[in-house]
Amino acid sequence: MLEQLPLSYAVIAAATLGLAPFVPEPHIWEKIKMLKAGTLKRPLDWFDLLLHTAPFVVLAAKLGQMAING
Incomplete structure (x- = not known):
């Protein structure tokens, strides 16, 4: 799923x-x-904390996936 999400x-x-x-x-x-x-x-x-933290978690996961996959 993260693969399909544009950075x-x-x-x-x-x-x-x-x-x-x-x-x-x-x-x-x-x-x-x-x-x-x-x-x-x-x-x-x-x-509120969870709602405002979620986009940063997704961004970190996307960047981590990009680092692992190249």
């Missing part, structure tokens, strides 16, 4: 969905800070 789509998803909203700071950055501080308690916050 550009994974990069665009990580840059837009992964970092949105951009102002005042990326949502994923806020959730990571909450996780580090121990204040990530509500189910909605966990869902």
Whole structure:
């Protein structure tokens, strides 16, 4: 499945969905800070963290697959 996904789509998803909203700071950055501080308690916050992390996981998997396959 990753073989069929263009790298550009994974990069665009990580840059837009992964970092949105951009102002005042990326949502994923806020959730990571909450996780580090121990204040990530509500189910909605966990869902947000997973939602904004997913594009980066896909991008990392795509890059790893490209590195292994050449």
